[in-house]
Amino acid sequence: MKFYHKINQYILERYPVLWNTQFVWISLLGLLLHLGYFAIGYNVLNAERIKGYNVNGAFFETVFFWIYLVICLLTFIFMSFRFYGHNPFRHYYPLSRFYFWKIFGVLLFYVLLFITVFISFENGMRAKSNRLLSEKQFLQDVEAVNKSYAFLFNDINDYYILNRAYPAPFPLDDISNFELGYDTITELPIKHGIDRTKPFVTINDIPFQFGHIKTILPDSCTTKQIIQDIVDVSSVYGLEEYSLLNFNRTYVQYPEIGYGEFTMRNNLNNMGGSDSVNRQALLSTWHTLYCNKDKNGIQKILENLVVVCNRYRIPHQLNPEKMTRDILLQDLVKTQLVRTGFYDYHDLVHGVANSTSSTVNKNYETQDKYVERENRDDNYSVDLEQFANMARNRTQLQFRIGWRHLQANEMWAFLFVSMAMAMALLLFKYVQTRVILLGVIIAGIIGSLFGVLFYLADKHIHDNQQGHKDTMLWFLSMAVVVAIFSMSLISIYSGKIKKRIAELGFVSAVFSSIFLPMLLLIGIMLLSSYQQKDPCSDYMSTLHRFEPQPWQFAVGALLSVQLIFMLLRRLQGKME
Amino acid sequence: MTQEARLQEVEYHLKQENNNLGFRMLLDQVLDRGDCKLFQQSIALTEWMEEHPNDRNGFLSKTQGILNELKQQTPANETASDTIIEAVALSKTYGSNRFQLGPVDLHIRSGHLIGLVGENGNGKTTLLRMLAHDLSLSSGQIHYRFRKHEDDYDLRSKLIYIPQRTPKWFGKVKDNLKLTAKHYGIPAADNEAWVLMMMIRFGLWKFRNHSWNELSSGYKMRFELARTFLRQPKLLLLDEPLANLDIVSQQLILEDLKMLGKRLRNPLAIVLSSQQLYEVEKVSDEVVFLKHGKPSSFNSLKQQEDKSLLVVELDIDNKREDLQQALSSFGVKQFNYLGSSYYIELEDCSMKQLLQALATHDIQVRYFRDVTQSTRRFFNS
Numbered sequence: 006m007k008f009y010h011k012i013n014q015y016i017l018e019r020y021p022v023l024w025n026t027q028f029v030w031i032s033l034l035g036l037l038l039h040l041g042y043f044a045i046g047y048n049v050l051n052a053e054r055i056k057g058y059n060v061n062g063a064f065f066e067t068v069f070f071w072i073y074l075v076i077c078l079l080t081f082i083f084m085s086f087r088f089y090g091h092n093p094f095r096h097y098y099p100l101s102r103f104y105f106w107k108i109f110g111v112l113l114f115y116v117l118l119f120i121t122v123f124i125s126f127e128n129g130m131r132a133k134s135n136r137l138l139s140e141k142q143f144l145q146d147v148e149a150v151n152k153s154y155a156f157l158f159n160d161i162n163d164y165y166i167l168n169r170a171y172p173a174p175f176p177l178d179d180i181s182n183f184e185l186g187y188d189t190i191t192e193l194p195i196k197h198g199i200d201r202t203k204p205f206v207t208i209n210d211i212p213f214q215f216g217h218i219k220t221i222l223p224d225s226c227t228t229k230q231i232i233q234d235i236v237d238v239s240s241v242y243g244l245e246e247y248s249l250l251n252f253n254r255t256y257v258q259y260p261e262i263g264y265g266e267f268t269m270r271n272n273l274n275n276m277g278g279s280d281s282v283n284r285q286a287l288l289s290t291w292h293t294l295y296c297n298k299d300k301n302g303i304q305k306i307l308e309n310l311v312v313v314c315n316r317y318r319i320p321h322q323l324n325p326e327k328m329t330r331d332i333l334l335q336d337l338v339k340t341q342l343v344r345t346g347f348y349d350y351h352d353l354v355h356g357v358a359n360s361t362s363s364t365v366n367k368n369y370e371t372q373d374k375y376v377e378r379e380n381r382d383d384n385y386s387v388d389l390e391q392f393a394n395m396a397r398n399r400t401q402l403q404f405r406i407g408w409r410h411l412q413a414n415e416m417w418a419f420l421f422v423s424m425a426m427a428m429a430l431l432l433f434k435y436v437q438t439r440v441i442l443l444g445v446i447i448a449g450i451i452g453s454l455f456g457v458l459f460y461l462a463d464k465h466i467h468d469n470q471q472g473h474k475d476t477m478l479w480f481l482s483m484a485v486v487v488a489i490f491s492m493s494l495i496s497i498y499s500g501k502i503k504k505r506i507a508e509l510g511f512v513s514a515v516f517s518s519i520f521l522p523m524l525l526l527i528g529i530m531l532l533s534s535y536q537q538k539d540p541c542s543d544y545m546s547t548l549h550r551f552e553p554q555p556w557q558f559a560v561g562a563l564l565s566v567q568l569i570f571m572l573l574r575r576l577q578g579k580m581e
Numbered sequence: 582m583t584q585e586a587r588l589q590e591v592e593y594h595l596k597q598e599n600n601n602l603g604f605r606m607l608l609d610q611v612l613d614r615g616d617c618k619l620f621q622q623s624i625a626l627t628e629w630m631e632e633h634p635n636d637r638n639g640f641l642s643k644t645q646g647i648l649n650e651l652k653q654q655t656p657a658n659e660t661a662s663d664t665i666i667e668a669v670a671l672s673k674t675y676g677s678n679r680f681q682l683g684p685v686d687l688h689i690r691s692g693h694l695i696g697l698v699g700e701n702g703n704g705k706t707t708l709l710r711m712l713a714h715d716l717s718l719s720s721g722q723i724h725y726r727f728r729k730h731e732d733d734y735d736l737r738s739k740l741i742y743i744p745q746r747t748p749k750w751f752g753k754v755k756d757n758l759k760l761t762a763k764h765y766g767i768p769a770a771d772n773e774a775w776v777l778m779m780m781i782r783f784g785l786w787k788f789r790n791h792s793w794n795e796l797s798s799g800y801k802m803r804f805e806l807a808r809t810f811l812r813q814p815k816l817l818l819l820d821e822p823l824a825n826l827d828i829v830s831q832q833l834i835l836e837d838l839k840m841l842g843k844r845l846r847n848p849l850a851i852v853l854s855s856q857q858l859y860e861v862e863k864v865s866d867e868v869v870f871l872k873h874g875k876p877s878s879f880n881s882l883k884q885q886e887d888k889s890l891l892v893v894e895l896d897i898d899n900k901r902e903d904l905q906q907a908l909s910s911f912g913v914k915q916f917n918y919l920g921s922s923y924y925i926e927l928e929d930c931s932m933k934q935l936l937q938a939l940a941t942h943d944i945q946v947r948y949f950r951d952v953t954q955s956t957r958r959f960f961n962s
Contacts, residue, residue: 017756024760097734097738098765579733580715581717
């Protein structure tokens with residue numbers, strides 16, 4: 006107690022803002038909360054749960070979330086007693102120019118500290134997953150599962166030409182690639198010299214015809230695209246056959262998010278963690294193994310799968326030797342004899358990973374391609390969902406949640422939300438609740454009127470040019486926001502308008518000053534836009550010379566905060 | 582009064598066994614120096630006094646030690662008593678035909694205490710709030726002479742207005758004072774000493790570890806004053822500060838205000854409104870009486886006043902007729918019974934003659950006050 010008192014006095018005499026906001030104790034509590042939730046996260050995950058548990062959002066689905074909420078609430082109440090009780094601003098104490106920034110900084114720190122507790126929970130789980138699954142071993146296992154996957158036949162369509170990965174020199178690295186099925190081919194006109202009744206492939210909206218692709222040159226619509234290589238896929242083996250050359254699925258992708266079945270990108274070399282595995286080479290290996298009836302090769306791959314399953318205690322009913330024999334007996338084009346079953350993909354996505362067991366081919370009598378063979382012992386099954394769950398959890402913990410993911414993806418959102426919360430806390434301290442409530446009502450009325458105005462304007466602006474319409478609506482928004490902001494400024498800065506009246510416009514001033522920089526940035530973007538006509542059609546696309554970045558919005562928000570502080574000070578100094 | 586004279590006064594009071602007054606005056610001298618070493622000595626003395634409440638000799642020797650230290654030090658610079666606020670033709674109107682205050686002209690000088698008296702609803706609070714830059718003016722001007730290029734907020738940080746109902750504070754008394762001291766630029770190393778000094782000075786020592794809501798109304802007012810003096814403002818405006826205080830506390834606070842307002846270092850202009858006429862008049866340098874929103878400065882009136890007029894308030898056990906009989910030999914200008922006492926204005930009558938007349942007619946006097954020099958007279962006009 007003496008120590009507590011001493012620390013408090015020391016802070017009070019030197020850093021009143023920190024004393025007033027209970028900085029040391031609340032920060033300590035926040036850190037303890039982070040540590041505690043790290044430990045909880047670490048303990049929540051174990052060897053069994055990692056196979057069936059969905060770590061994504063796990064924090065919010067446990068009782069620990071409610072405990073966390075109660076702790077946050079109690080902390081807020083504890084802080085409020087002092088924070089809202091001691092108000093130098095309301096008592097006209099001289100305050101440094103940075104006083105509000107200090108308070109705002111501390112509140113922002115608190116908000117960030119407390120709303121990021123779930124990250125420590127996830128970091129705890131990540132630490133545990135790193136302990137449970139060694140990276141090197143796991144990547145090898147992923148590779149083993151993926152290698153075997155081509156032989157765990159599930160759907161004959163996985164082996165069809167539509168899934169074909171095209172050989173080099175296709176510029177496939179960052180392209181969108183799609184092919185049209187035969188059903189849709191006939192519906193499309195022949196364009197750009199492509200006969201769509203025959204097989205073709207479209208890469209970056211450039212159609213390439215199989216077989217005689219050398220004759221097709223990029224036309225005027227694609228002048229921006231520099232095609233250096235002329236692609237000839239006419240020599241691709243077995244172009245229209247069911248073949249292991251077409252198998253494009255991977256069960257577990259890594260390091261990207263991967264669980265369950267995924268279609269590999271055509272140029273995807275990464276077959277599951279090992280960059281050394283070249284898909285083209287792998288396809289070729291599968292194809293060769295299958296064509297050469299290489300019993301040992303296939304059996305070895307399946308045996309590796311069994312090893313992986315045993316390592317992670319994944320339920321399976323696999324017999325590599327018998328499976329290999331069955332695989333080599335089947336005719337891929339006509340029949341598919343060896344199948345392993347999967348549970349519903351939807352369940353898998355939603356974290357339901359039960360053991361999988363399916364009796365293959367026995368209930369597909371209506372489908373020609375699945376021909377039942379009498380007296381077969383082909384009840385092979387493997388609960389690969391469990392492995393997929395592990396991989397998914399591991400991948401999520403590594404890349405999709407935690408600090409790294411936050412920094413890469415949601416940091417700005419977190420920052421903006423935290424800033425808004427900190428600002429709300431701050432305003433509640435420095436502006437009377439009555440003023441805030443009345444201000445919110447007035448701001449609501451103004452907002453509703455603006456909404457109606459915006460709706461009517463949107464309805465009545467007859468302009469086919471989307472860009473012009475956006476600009477006009479932007480001008481309307483800007484005019485309204487500037488008008489509200491100006492009126493608030495006048496009411497606060499005018500000596501003739503009483504404090505009581507000026508206070509009513511304060512909340513509107515806050516809102517409008519927050520929107521102002523945002524609107525300005527959007528305005529610059531709109532005004533810097535230009536339209537470009539597609540030479541092959543009437544379509545006009547809108548392009549922007551300037552596109553606002555999150556940091557620019559952040560700077561704008563900070564300017565708004567400064568503006569709000571200035572208004573607050575001015576308002577407080579005003580006479581009634 | 583020079584610093585030397587002040588120290589002599591302290592010695593005199595201590596010698597006369599006016600320990601409380603002497604000690605408070607000593608503390609004022611210590612505060613005037615702003616020397617933390619002296620602060621520490623004073624705090625140590627207070628602690629000692631707490632442990633040895635009856636050791637007068639010890640007390641005297643220790644106070645003498647502090648006095649000697651004070652004498653050795655260079656006196657604090659005396660600040661000239663300049664006008665700090667000049668209010669010209671201030672007026673405030675509420676509604677079209679409702680109440681109007683003013684026009685009021687005021688010259689407020691540092692170190693001066695102005696009493697603001699008047700019946701309820703005559704604009705005392707309005708005037709105080711206008712001076713505090715809290716209420717807008719309908720017309721007129723206020724010149725804050727100390728104002729440089731500050732904004733309104735900074736200006737208000739130098740004007741302290743304490744309303745009748747003091748604001749609520751949370752937590753410990755000492756913590757709140759420390760927070761105030763910190764905001765007003767007192768260095769961290771001296772913070773504790775300054776705060777304890779103020780607590781001693783305003784009689785809050787025994788409440789140093791108490792929370793604010795444990796204080797009585799009187800001590801809450803003392804807390805406000807301690808907080809105020811830590812802020813070292815230019816102007817202190819007090820609205821009915823004596824309203825909730827007992828008679829002893831009223832006198833103590835008024836004395837403190839007078840003494841502290843006239844400190845050599847940072848003298849303070851004080852304007853206070855009160856219904857306690859006589860107490861306020863005793864300490865005020867000027868009294869402004871407000872009636873129907875119009876001011877009368879009693880000081881200027883006093884100068885013009887007919888010296889031969891005697892005004893008294895008295896209450897007697899006898900009948901009204903007996904009193905009238907006793908006063909029949911004087912020129913009675915006004916004779917009013919106000920319910921609890923008589924208000925009498927006599928021409929060509931001295932105090933001696935009046936007392937003799939009352940004695941001769943065997944008038945049993947229960948209460949008597951000479952209000953010739955008091956604003957009390959305005960209440961009856």
